[in-house]
Every structure is written in C-alpha cells, then in structure tokens.
Amino acid sequence: MTRSAPARRGFRIVLAALCVLTAVAGCGPRGGNGEGVSQAPAALPWTRSERERRLARIEDEAARAAWTAAAEEALAQAPTAPGDAYAERGRLQPGEAVALRIEVPPGQVGRIRLQVHGQPAAPPLAELYRLDGATWRRLGDSVPAGAARRVEEGVHAALVQADPGAGAGYTLQLSRGGRAMFPVEGAARYDIGGVYGDPRPGGRIHEGIDVFAERGTPVLAAEQGVAMQRQSDLGGRTVWLRAGSGLSYYYAHLDEVAIEPAARVEQGEVLGGVGSSGNAQGTPPHLHFGIYRRGRGSIDPLPSLAAPPQEAFEPIEPPAWPEARVDASALNLRAAPGDDGAVRERLERGARLRVLAATDRAPWLRVRAGGVQGFVHGGYLAEATAADGPPEEGGARAPAP
Numbered sequence: 001m002t003r004s005a006p007a008r009r010g011f012r013i014v015l016a017a018l019c020v021l022t023a024v025a026g027c028g029p030r031g032g033n034g035e036g037v038s039q040a041p042a043a044l045p046w047t048r049s050e051r052e053r054r055l056a057r058i059e060d061e062a063a064r065a066a067w068t069a070a071a072e073e074a075l076a077q078a079p080t081a082p083g084d085a086y087a088e089r090g091r092l093q094p095g096e097a098v099a100l101r102i103e104v105p106p107g108q109v110g111r112i113r114l115q116v117h118g119q120p121a122a123p124p125l126a127e128l129y130r131l132d133g134a135t136w137r138r139l140g141d142s143v144p145a146g147a148a149r150r151v152e153e154g155v156h157a158a159l160v161q162a163d164p165g166a167g168a169g170y171t172l173q174l175s176r177g178g179r180a181m182f183p184v185e186g187a188a189r190y191d192i193g194g195v196y197g198d199p200r201p202g203g204r205i206h207e208g209i210d211v212f213a214e215r216g217t218p219v220l221a222a223e224q225g226v227a228m229q230r231q232s233d234l235g236g237r238t239v240w241l242r243a244g245s246g247l248s249y250y251y252a253h254l255d256e257v258a259i260e261p262a263a264r265v266e267q268g269e270v271l272g273g274v275g276s277s278g279n280a281q282g283t284p285p286h287l288h289f290g291i292y293r294r295g296r297g298s299i300d301p302l303p304s305l306a307a308p309p310q311e312a313f314e315p316i317e318p319p320a321w322p323e324a325r326v327d328a329s330a331l332n333l334r335a336a337p338g339d340d341g342a343v344r345e346r347l348e349r350g351a352r353l354r355v356l357a358a359t360d361r362a363p364w365l366r367v368r369a370g371g372v373q374g375f376v377h378g379g380y381l382a383e384a385t386a387a388d389g390p391p392e393e394g395g396a397r398a399p400a401p
C-alpha cells in the first residue's frame, strides 16, 4: 500500500469538525487560566475528546498543527497488520504517532490491545478509527491502556500517539478470528462435505456448508440471539437464528427442533438434531448451515467458524538505538514484515532510518525512512552515528515553511 491521499484528506475533515466543536465549547488554549475567573463559557466535557483535551493543553499553534499532522501521517501510512495476529513493541518520541490497520472480513471480529511501558509523564493517546469510504472516522474516545477492544467487520486502524511532552514505550496487538461457534456438537472442519459456492441446478450456488454427522447429533446456536422454527420444502425442519451482530444463521434438514417456536438462546444452546428433512431426504444426515448478513445476502460461513482472535507472539525488544543506517548494498522497505511484503522503497547503503518498533516477526523491524513507513529486515541495519548525517525526522515536527 502506498500513501493514500483520499484517506489523508478524509482524516483532515474529521479533525476539522473536532476543532469546530472545541471552538463552540469555548475551551481553546486561551480560555482564561490563572486569573481566577474564566472569560470563556464553561467547557462541556462531553463534547471534547481526549485528543481535543490534549490539543488544548499545547500552547503553541505550530506545535498543535504538528501534533495533528503526525496523527494524519500515521493514519495515511498505516500498514495492514499481517496474518490473523500481529504485535509490535516500539518507542515513540514526544509527539510521534504510529498506526496499524486491521481488516476484519464478514463473519469475523477483531481485537486490539495496547500496553504502555515505563511510566511516561503523560501516557500516549490511543484511538480506534474505522474506514468509512475514504474517511477515517474515530470510534468513541480514547482506548485505555491494557484493555482489549473488539471491532466489527470493516477496515479499522489503531493509532498510538505520544503526548507532545513525553515519549513512551508501547506494545500494540491486533488479531482477528471467527465470531461463531461450530454448529454441530463434536464435529469439526473435516466433517464439512459441501462448501459455500458449489454450483447448484438452475444457476444457483450452494449458500452454505454441509456438516455430516450422525442423525440426532445436537446442532448448536452459533451466537446468542433469537431462534425461530420454520418449515419449508427445501430445508425441511429449519431454524433461523437472528444474532445481535447483524448476522442470521440458517440451520436446515433438522431431524427434530429442540426449541420453542421463537426463543432467546445463548451461544452453544441446543437448537435441534442433525437429520435429512426437506430435499435432503434419502441422503446421509447432515446440517446445512448458512450465514446471511441481514439485507445483504449470504456469506461463506468458514471465516466465521475460524478460531476466535488469538494472542499474538510477544514481540522482541526494539534495538536500543532508534537511529539506524542501512548496512548493506541495498535494502527493501516493505509494506509488510516478511520477504513477501510489497516493496515500498529501495534504500541504498548508508540511508538513514528511524526504528519505530520491533515486530513479532523477528528480525523484522518497523521503520520510517525518508518520511515513508514500512518494514525492513533488522539484520542489515547498524546504529547511526553523527558522522552518518542528519537523522530521519520523526515525532511532531513543525511543518516545513
């Protein structure tokens, strides 16, 4: 991924809206301090986010702009967390920001957790954003350190930004996984005999999976929700389960139904037994299991049935020297930590870069070089000295005049 101009522009729009809110609340940095009586109207605390509160504490206008610009750049350049679980451990200079994207496919959930290391004078600000078209929209206010936050389907970003007055160490963990429980007791993926998308007569596709099991094997509520019995020629005895997540689960060809015609059920509750009712008569007993996004059609159930979000591996400590230079004839700056990450830039011997974080994919490091963020193999870096020229700029630097 390269720098995304639309996303960057969109983020500006959101920040501009927040500034308007700040102005309305009359709580700008010049809002009468130390004189006993405030000239400004009383602040409305619920109209201000943690970002606005921190911005209001920065005296200098250029420093405020730089702090905002650092967040914009971090979001615009945020790499996508690789795989289903990823963690990085980094050090931020005062005002510096890093962000990571996580893409949560339909039927899955994401989990984001931030830990802060050391005891910084002011802990870094952590925020979650959701990509809405080309605009990053902030979800809620700030994320407390240590707590895991759950995110739903879509593209999200976790942003960590050091307070302008204090650097900080952080560990950021992002993971994603299935949200649904496997729908047949004692069965597993190898019992799936028909997959989503298989062709069916009349140009239809198979809008679900078939899980083969002995007649009467309990079928289980994939999520908490409201379950309803239905009867149809195709499905035979069926149950529809409407979950609060916006997904509806369809259970067909049941031998018997074990719930009231409409019942609130917990995840894992028995809905009925595997059978061969409807158009499955004469075939081996199996559960036809479908997942529908309400109003938007069916999805492949397999991602939903993947393991729930897992802990990432513990990242290694980042090198003690944040300023580094390339110690090889050339080094690829990649969009992801690994030899298969797309190449964003090619760095020449001696090129200066700043190490932002160590990843859980040792020896890959997250770096910034020439204003571009990415990942490099840490085995080809050496500590930079004063003789290596000016350092890679980082943190909340003032915009160029």
Ligand SMILES: [Zn+2]
Pocket (backbone or CB within 6 Å): 194, 206, 208, 209, 210, 287, 288, 289
């Ligand atoms: Zn089927």
